[in-house]
Amino acid sequence: MVELDDKIGSRFEWMSRGELAEWQSEALAKTVLQAAKSPWYSAVFRKMGIDPASIKSPEDIVKLPFTTKEDLRLSYPTGMLTIDPEDLIRLHTSSGTTGTPTAILHSRADIDCWAELMARCLAMTGANSKDVFQNMSGYGMFTGGLGLHYGAERLGMMVIPAGPGNTARQIKLIRDFHGTCIHATPSYAMHVAERMIQEGDDPKSLGIKRAFLGAEPYTEEMRLKLQELYGFKVFNSYGLSEMNGPGVAFECPEQNGMHVWEDAFLVEIVNPETLEPVAEGEVGELVMTTLRREAMPIIRYRTRDLTCILPGECPCGRVHRRLARMTGRSDDMLIVRGVNVFPSQIEEVIMRHKWIGGNYVIHLTKAEALDQMTVRVELAKGEFDGSIETVRNLRAQLHKELREQVGFNVNIEVLEPGSLPASEGKAKRVIDEREY
Numbered sequence: 001m002v003e004l005d006d007k008i009g010s011r012f013e014w015m016s017r018g019e020l021a022e023w024q025s026e027a028l029a030k031t032v033l034q035a036a037k038s039p040w041y042s043a044v045f046r047k048m049g050i051d052p053a054s055i056k057s058p059e060d061i062v063k064l065p066f067t068t069k070e071d072l073r074l075s076y077p078t079g080m081l082t083i084d085p086e087d088l089i090r091l092h093t094s095s096g097t098t099g100t101p102t103a104i105l106h107s108r109a110d111i112d113c114w115a116e117l118m119a120r121c122l123a124m125t126g127a128n129s130k131d132v133f134q135n136m137s138g139y140g141m142f143t144g145g146l147g148l149h150y151g152a153e154r155l156g157m158m159v160i161p162a163g164p165g166n167t168a169r170q171i172k173l174i175r176d177f178h179g180t181c182i183h184a185t186p187s188y189a190m191h192v193a194e195r196m197i198q199e200g201d202d203p204k205s206l207g208i209k210r211a212f213l214g215a216e217p218y219t220e221e222m223r224l225k226l227q228e229l230y231g232f233k234v235f236n237s238y239g240l241s242e243m244n245g246p247g248v249a250f251e252c253p254e255q256n257g258m259h260v261w262e263d264a265f266l267v268e269i270v271n272p273e274t275l276e277p278v279a280e281g282e283v284g285e286l287v288m289t290t291l292r293r294e295a296m297p298i299i300r301y302r303t304r305d306l307t308c309i310l311p312g313e314c315p316c317g318r319v320h321r322r323l324a325r326m327t328g329r330s331d332d333m334l335i336v337r338g339v340n341v342f343p344s345q346i347e348e349v350i351m352r353h354k355w356i357g358g359n360y361v362i363h364l365t366k367a368e369a370l371d372q373m374t375v376r377v378e379l380a381k382g383e384f385d386g387s388i389e390t391v392r393n394l395r396a397q398l399h400k401e402l403r404e405q406v407g408f409n410v411n412i413e414v415l416e417p418g419s420l421p422a423s424e425g426k427a428k429r430v431i432d433e434r435e436y
């Protein structure tokens with residue numbers, strides 16, 4: 001149990017590197033022994049001739065196999081369970097962005113630890129019990145709802161569990177109850193702002209101070225645009241259901257990389273092809289091992305998310321290392337005319353223009369065996385002077401900048417504000433209609 005006076009795990013938050021290393025060795029050894037109680041890992045260890053008791057420190061991690069999403073599917077529903085099912089208190093699933101969802105089972109201690117980590121993230125941004133927090137994330141199986149909810153309650157914030165959608169009601173609730181913090185996907189936060197502007201309202205008038213945005217990749221340019229529209233500070237929030245959900249890594253007031261809570265997660269960055277560790281500061285696939293999970297420990301989980309560890313120490317004084325903004329997922333990469341393109345490269349260019357709204361779609365088709373990329377954007381309400389000349393210039397400008405960015409010609413379609421489908425959760429940015 002967490003002690004009352006340390007409900008956010010401050011003793012972990014402010015550990016030195018030495019203390020953290022000691023804790024990690026102990027926690028990893030325990031985790032592997034615990035995992036060996038599950039049918040899945042006991043079979044894997046037996047097959048590979050691994051003695052779970054031989055794992056004593058983070059350096060030993062390389063002796064253990066990776067766990068993939070496919071492994072989670074194969075072991076569904078309870079193959080990785082290590083405790084009596086009667087001691088479970090919660091089930092969550094991943095959102096199934098890619099294929100069938102996977103199930104994660106939690107004990108009371110697991111839910112307690114998750115709430116602690118989440119509360120720690122929120123407190124780190126400067127939020128406290130006086131804040132009024134509107135959670136615009138989906139409740140239910142998706143971890144963004146209950147994950148943030150338990151963390152915010154633990155911190156003593158007043159929580160408005162609004163869930164996603166119903167934009168008019170979101171705005172009313174924030175106004176009526178003086179919401180100071182929100183949690184949403186960046187695409188939904190953008191949609192709310194644009195709806196307000198279209199209706200002649202000003203997002204700044206809501207008086208929100210902090211926005212915790214994550215669950216999908218977004219660029220620094222998108223953050224800047226949102227901060228300008230609302231006048232709040234955006235804190236990047238990273239997590240995935242397999243590692244609880246949100247609360248894995250979060251930005252501190254420096255807003256420069258996300259501290260990943262290394263008391264709870266052992267972090268590796270590997271080359272996704274060779275699975276060898278990358279050099280410090282190099283981008284690779286994030287791999288994580290749970291260090292404080294009871295019911296369902298997961299070892300060396302391949303997240304598919306691409307990031308790097310930021311070198312150097314954070315001026316805030318926390319030694320938990322910082323993950324750079326995700327550049328995307330390894331399975332998100334588009335290959336267009338043989339060129340590797342990440343949707344984030346397109347977003348970076350779009351967000352620089354105040355004439356253009358925050359919603360966009362990348363449409364891929366084929367014409368005479370040649371890949372075609374069309375980028376659809378919307379004009380920003382209030383910034384547009386209504387002239388065809390402006391639209392023409394804007395298209396030409398975007399065309400030029402995108403060609404410089406990706407190295408081939410991209411078709412641009414500039415649409416009226418509100419023409420593209422709005423997202424309430426994770427935005428679907430890419431439509432790939434090429435036939436292979």
Ligand code: AMP
Binds near residue numbers: 216238305326
């Ligand atoms: P889920 O399976 O619903 O838990 O979604 C987890 C996935 O969402 C992660 O593996 C990432 O691909 C993505 N994700 C979550 N937070 C962020 C973030 N802050 N930046 C980029 N991608 C994110």
Ligand code: ZN
Binds near residue numbers: 253254259314315317
């Ligand atoms: Zn920091």
